Amino acid sequence: MKQLIRYLAIVTVLSLSSLQPVQAASGRDPGVSRQEAILHPSRGAVVDRIPRGHKVYNYRGHSYHYHDGVWFRPLGNRFMVVAPPVGLVVPVLPRGAIILTIGGVPYYRYGDVYYRHEQDGYRVVEPPADATVVSNPASEELFVYPRDSQSAEQQASDRFECHEWASDQTGYDPTRDGGGVSEKVRAERRSDYLRAMTACLEARGYSVR
Template identity: 40%
Template sequence: MKRIAALALAALLAAPLAADERHRPPPPGRRVPPPPAVFDGRHRHDHYYPAPGWVAPVLPGSSIGVTFGDGQFFFHGGVWYRPYGTRFRVVLPPLGIVVPLLPPSYVTLWIGGVPYYYANGVYYAPAPAGYAVVAPPPGADGATPVPPAPPPRPLPEPIYYPRSGQSAAQLETDRRECNRWATQQPGAVSDPSIFERALAACMDGRGYSSR
């Protein structure tokens, strides 16, 4: 009887795990192994991404949720996820889904006079609410990537002079609050000139001149 029980236990340990057991979150404190990486060299993109089908225990921070049809998707760093039980599986996005911003790294392609953006096996085209996932446009295979524009020259930091005798401590407080306000203006994060104009307007309204 003991031999039969031992054989049964050995067979149970050797059997493959059921699907729900394979995707059960790891116990607290156990390190989650990194995802299998896939190299995307198309259009000289030359970046690594998690392989489609990989299941993440949690979403990366700052992921963007997008509802499309009757499904929920999440987007982060050029990678798309869908809920998979209590976890999230890496997937290819459906055609037509729109994301409000492009991934941090992408390749720009001009095809037929229209700009397209490529990253991680996905093509994006400008849409009213951001960028829509589209099918590979005709001629994409032979398209030459547009070289990225050089980064803009940093603007010199302005010097502010109080017009009403504000103290150095008050100047620092006003500068900090105006910086926070300026970063919240539409387009300020991507366009330094918008940020600078908003900051200058805020400081002027608080009684400072700049040069």
């Protein structure tokens, strides 16, 4: 009986210690909740359906469906990821949008889409002449697949929460210019960020490649 109790105690300690490196790295748990975290589909991708909770905007006779910074247009019975039309106004910015001052003018950027604040919301505008071409901050070379049939809302929530946790851990934020770090440490911090994102997403039930 004593040997059995001792065996169970050792197994429990080993199980807890295997979880410790992910959780102890921060005061905030990266999350073992079974939520979602897919990456945004790339421009031109065609999907069968749009995540629930999306908004629909009508502009110049066309319908644009919007969810978490991604824009879609109907394509038959499916939807294509597109760039939002210049001039369209949204009431709020995508989560993770950054503010830039270019030529003394404040702009908000999410991926390669620029917005200007106006009285009725945020208007999609042409990229400023001095703007640097950037890739979508959500890409970061990770391909994430839900293992547990997480919903689209769950995936978006997990992706955002894991991004926040990974950014807190490493000091690197892909939604900011240069990741918000100096060029000297950028490559190292970016690599650390991707590892942290991978650990967080895998803990939530995703396969990451």
